[in-house]
Amino acid sequence: MTTVPNLKPPAQVAGLTTLDKNLFKKNITVPCLILKNVKISSVLPFVKNYLLKIENFKPVCNVTTGESHVYFNPEIIGAFSDLPPETQKLLNDLCVQLELKPLTLNYENFSIEGVFRAVLPPNVEGMSSFTKVGHIVHVNLREHLVPFKDIIGQVLFDKVPNCRTVVNKVGSIDNTYRNFQMEVLRGENDTQTHVRENKCVFEFDFAKVYWNSRLCTEHERIVNMIESGDVVFDVFAGVGPFSVPLARKKCQVFANDLNPESFKWLNHNFKINKVGENYFKSYNKDGREFILGEVKELLPKFSAKNVFILMNLPALAVDFLTTFVDLFSNDELPEFGKHPVVVVYCFAKGEDFINIAKKSLCEKIGRNVEEKITDVFRVRTTAKFWSKITYGNEKIPALALNPKNSVMGKNKKKLNSVFKVAGAKSLKLKAKAKAVKSELKQINNKNKAKITEIDKELVNLQEKVRNSTGDQKKETKNKTKLPSRQNVTKEVGEKSQDTLKQLNAMQL
Ligand SMILES: C[S@@+](CC[C@H](N)C(=O)[O-])C[C@H]1O[C@@H](n2cnc3c(N)ncnc32)[C@H](O)[C@@H]1O
Numbered sequence: 078m079t080t081v082p083n084l085k086p087p088a089q090v091a092g093l094t095t096l097d098k099n100l101f102k103k104n105i106t107v108p109c110l111i112l113k114n115v116k117i118s119s120v121l122p123f124v125k126n127y128l129l130k131i132e133n134f135k136p137v138c139n140v141t142t143g144e145s146h147v148y149f150n151p152e153i154i155g156a157f158s159d160l161p162p163e164t165q166k167l168l169n170d171l172c173v174q175l176e177l178k179p180l181t182l183n184y185e186n187f188s189i190e191g192v193f194r195a196v197l198p199p200n201v202e203g204m205s206s207f208t209k210v211g212h213i214v215h216v217n218l219r220e221h222l223v224p225f226k227d228i229i230g231q232v233l234f235d236k237v238p239n240c241r242t243v244v245n246k247v248g249s250i251d252n253t254y255r256n257f258q259m260e261v262l263r264g265e266n267d268t269q270t271h272v273r274e275n276k277c278v279f280e281f282d283f284a285k286v287y288w289n290s291r292l293c294t295e296h297e298r299i300v301n302m303i304e305s306g307d308v309v310f311d312v313f314a315g316v317g318p319f320s321v322p323l324a325r326k327k328c329q330v331f332a333n334d335l336n337p338e339s340f341k342w343l344n345h346n347f348k349i350n351k352v353g354e355n356y357f358k359s360y361n362k363d364g365r366e367f368i369l370g371e372v373k374e375l376l377p378k379f380s381a382k383n384v385f386i387l388m389n390l391p392a393l394a395v396d397f398l399t400t401f402v403d404l405f406s407n408d409e410l411p412e413f414g415k416h417p418v419v420v421v422y423c424f425a426k427g428e429d430f431i432n433i434a435k436k437s438l439c440e441k442i443g444r445n446v447e448e449k450i451t452d453v454f455r456v457r458t459t460a461k462f463w464s465k466i467t468y469g470n471e472k473i474p475a476l477a478l479n480p481k482n483s484v485m486g487k488n489k490k491k492l493n494s495v496f497k498v499a500g501a502k503s504l505k506l507k508a509k510a511k512a513v514k515s516e517l518k519q520i521n522n523k524n525k526a527k528i529t530e531i532d533k534e535l536v537n538l539q540e541k542v543r544n545s546t547g548d549q550k551k552e553t554k555n556k557t558k559l560p561s562r563q564n565v566t567k568e569v570g571e572k573s574q575d576t577l578k579q580l581n582a583m584q585l
Contacts, residue, residue, distance in 0.1 A: 105151065111146060120171070129148040146178070254336035335364065
């Protein structure tokens with residue numbers, strides 16, 4: 078019995094802690110169509126689903142003038158008979174042969190996921206994710222993966238496009254400025270980089286400021302939610318992922334960050350994105366001071382406008398809400414035409430994250446403002462989510478619900494769908510989904526061949542039954558029940574359905 082060659086790296090790479098590319102060498106045999114004086118375009122549409130798609134390999138190539146080779150994925154097509162009959166007929170008519178060709182797979186042919194799956198220990202949480210910030214690839218290695226940091230750094234450095242530096246987070250991110258200690262695993266010790274987000278460029282030193290590329294969807298959501306002409310107080314602005322695009326779309330932005338490095342890059346980013354000076358002002362203060370100072374002073378001036386107060390510091394922002402309590406005395410209380418909207422980010426661990434968040438908010442503020450919370454949304458599945466509240470002209474500074482102005486309400490559909498995308502973004506889930514999808518594809522391809530086989534057998538069977546009934550044709554007519562194609566193929570289809578169900582369960 079011949080075994081189907083698999084496209085995984087050889088078993089000997091399991092447990093490697095430093096990269097030895099030679100150990101990834103693997104000889105396999107692959108079915109290959111030999112086209113002599115036959116145009117590739119006349120065959121390709123019929124075989125494109127079976128091509129050998131691996132990294133740094135061209136499955137279709139011209140070998141000499143008049144001869145081309147088309148390599149198939151051996152996990153899908155093992156022999157000529159695995160192809161659908163109409164394709165077999167076409168290839169026969171064109172005198173195209175299928176041969177088994179030797180092929181050497183190398184380190185370059187394996188994907189990042191493929192390498193990590195083969196090298197890293199099984200049955201423990203693997204290298205499920207890395208993020209790219211400009212030229213920097215950033216990982217957060219759990220303890221059990223630390224012995225593999227050399228090979229992990231090398232593989233990412235080799236295989237992530239445009240990567241010049243691989244860093245690993247060391248220590249936790251609980252410092253004031255939310256940046257983290259990092260060690261360079263591979264490449265240049267250069268952490269100054271630039272990224273593009275929301276049609277803006279952001280430059281910063283990744284080692285000295287906070288930046289999280291995974292918040293890109295959330296940044297975009299907020300930027301889309303706020304309209305040109307609105308007023309924004311960005312209490313924890315960082316290097317400007319909310320403030321810069323909002324000022325660029327002609328919102329009036331007041332951006333603040335306590336970290337002098339963030340403040341420096343924030344100003345730089347306003348500049349390089351050519352934001353008009355009329356549209357932004359920046360501050361390097363403690364958030365509380367900013368609220369008690371600039372926010373309090375300027376709110377009355379903008380009482381007729383849509384005002385948004387953004388507070389993205391999930392670990393602490395809720396504590397800062399107390400600053401709004403008694404912000405204005407009764408005499409000072411502005412007549413708000415439109416109530417300001419406070420967007421607060423926080424962490425909530427637990428199934429019932431909405432109530433956990435609401436409760437913690439009320440506890441911090443010291444009064445029950447639950448009814449005044451217009452929405453609670455999960456931003457990321459790390460149990461981080463954000464709630465949005467509006468505050469207004471009750472005896473202040475109570476936090477007041479203003480559902481009519483609820484931007485969330487308007488964008489609910491969009492926001493929900495954003496959440497789904499964010500959920501599916503987990504690399505682990507994506508990888509699983511990809512594997513299931515490819516399994517489904519393989520099953521479908523095999524099913525096609527099987528269904529055609531069944532069709533053939535059915536025709537034979539029907540023929541036999543007809544012949545054997547011979548003279549008794551009349552009597553047996555309507556009594557001889559021939560197996561229907563639907564019944565026979567149902568069984569084959571059930572496996573595909575199971576796989577489909579798995580995909581649906583992943584909500585992709
Ligand atoms: C989680 S980051 C968010 C940055 C940015 N808004 C974003 O979405 O990427 C929080 C920011 O708050 C700043 N920060 C921390 N404590 C602060 C405080 N007490 N006052 C003002 N800013 C503070 C940090 O320097 C950091 O840039």
